[in-house]
Amino acid sequence: MGTILYYFTGTGNSLAVARELSSVIGDCKLVPIVSEMKKGGPIEPRADRVGIVNPLYFFGLPSIVAEFAQRLDLSHAGYTFSVITLGGWGASAAFSQLDRILKGRPGKRGLDAAFSIRMPGNYILMYDSPDTESVERILKKSGSLIKETGEMVKAGKKVSSAWSPAAALVHYMVYPRFIRHVHGADAQFSVDDRCNGCGTCARVCPVDNIRIGNDRPAWLHHCEQCMACIQCCPANAIQAEKTEGRRRYRHPGITLNDLTKQRSDSIIPHHEWETE
Numbered sequence: 001m002g003t004i005l006y007y008f009t010g011t012g013n014s015l016a017v018a019r020e021l022s023s024v025i026g027d028c029k030l031v032p033i034v035s036e037m038k039k040g041g042p043i044e045p046r047a048d049r050v051g052i053v054n055p056l057y058f059f060g061l062p063s064i065v066a067e068f069a070q071r072l073d074l075s076h077a078g079y080t081f082s083v084i085t086l087g088g089w090g091a092s093a094a095f096s097q098l099d100r101i102l103k104g105r106p107g108k109r110g111l112d113a114a115f116s117i118r119m120p121g122n123y124i125l126m127y128d129s130p131d132t133e134s135v136e137r138i139l140k141k142s143g144s145l146i147k148e149t150g151e152m153v154k155a156g157k158k159v160s161s162a163w164s165p166a167a168a169l170v171h172y173m174v175y176p177r178f179i180r181h182v183h184g185a186d187a188q189f190s191v192d193d194r195c196n197g198c199g200t201c202a203r204v205c206p207v208d209n210i211r212i213g214n215d216r217p218a219w220l221h222h223c224e225q226c227m228a229c230i231q232c233c234p235a236n237a238i239q240a241e242k243t244e245g246r247r248r249y250r251h252p253g254i255t256l257n258d259l260t261k262q263r264s265d266s267i268i269p270h271h272e273w274e275t276e
C-alpha cells in the first residue's frame with residue numbers, strides 16, 4: 001500500500017501539514033498517534049512510505065511521540081520520513097532523537113528523510129501568538145515548502161538533517177526538564193469568570209486529560225502541554241501565568257471537530273475531511 005502518515009497535533013499546524021502532504025503524495029492514510037497509543041503492543045506499519053508529522057517541543061519530540069516511536073517497528077516499511085512543525089528553530093535535535101529511538105527498535109530502521117516546516121508558534125505560555133497578518137504570511141510561505149516536501153517524499157528522496165551543535169546543546173539543557181514535568185505542568189492552568197463550562201477544552205484535548213465538573217474543567221495530570229485547551233477556549237477563559245490578554249491561535253484551516261477526531265480511533269480518509 002501507499003503511505004501511512006502518523007500525526008500528533010495540539011493547535012492544528014501538524015494536522016494541516018499532514019493533510020497538505022497527503023494531497024501531494026496521494027494514496028495516503030492519516031493515522032492519529034493518540035489513537036494508535038490506545039492499542040497495546042508493537043506498531044508495525046506495512047506501507048511503501050511511513051511518515052511521522054508532529055510539533056517540536058523544547059528542541060525535542062512531544063512525550064507521546066517519543067513513546068510512540070519506542071513502540072514502532074519499521075521492518076516492513078519502505079521509505080521512512082519525519083516532518084516537524086515548529087515556530088522557530090531546533091528541529092535537528094528532534095530528528096536525531098527520533099532516529100536514535102527508531103534505530104534501537106527491531107528492524108533497526110532509522111529515518112530516510114527529515115523535513116522541518118516553519119509554522120505559527122503556539123507556545124502561548126512563553127509568547128503572544130502571531131497576529132492574523134503574520135499567520136497569513138507564515139502559512140503562505142509554508143505552503144510552497146510543504147508542496148516541495150511532498151514531492152520529495154513521493155520521489156523517495158533521501159534527505160538528512162544537518163546536525164546543529166547549538167540545537168543539540170539547547171536540547172540537552174532544556175528537554176529533560178520539560179519531559180520530567182510535562183504531565184503535571186497542567187497544574188498551572190486555571191479558568192477565570194468567563195468560563196461557562198462549555199467543555200470545548202475537554203473535547204479538543206488529544207489525551208483526554210480534562211474533565212468537566214460543576215461547569216468547570218479539571219486537569220488530570222497526564223498533560224502533553226500541547227496548548228489545545230488554552231488556545232481553543234471560545235471564551236479565552238483558560239489562563240496560566242502571563243497569558244491574560246495574549247491572542248489565541250488555532251490553525252485557520254483546522255476545525256475544533258478535526259482536533260476532536262484526533263482522539264477517535266478512526267483513520268480519516270481524504271474525502272471525509274471537513275472544510276467548515
Ligand SMILES: Cc1cc2nc3c(=O)[nH]c(=O)nc-3n(C[C@H](O)[C@H](O)[C@H](O)COP(=O)(O)O)c2cc1C
Binds near residue numbers: 059
Ligand atoms: C510545549 C511547547 C514547546 C515548544 N517548543 C518549541 C521549540 O523548542 N522550538 C520551536 O521552534 N517551536 C516550539 N514550539 C512551537 C510549536 O512547535 C509549533 O507552533 C508547532 O507548529 C505547533 O504544532 P501543532 O499546531 O500541530 O500543535 C513549542 C510549542 C509548545 C506547545
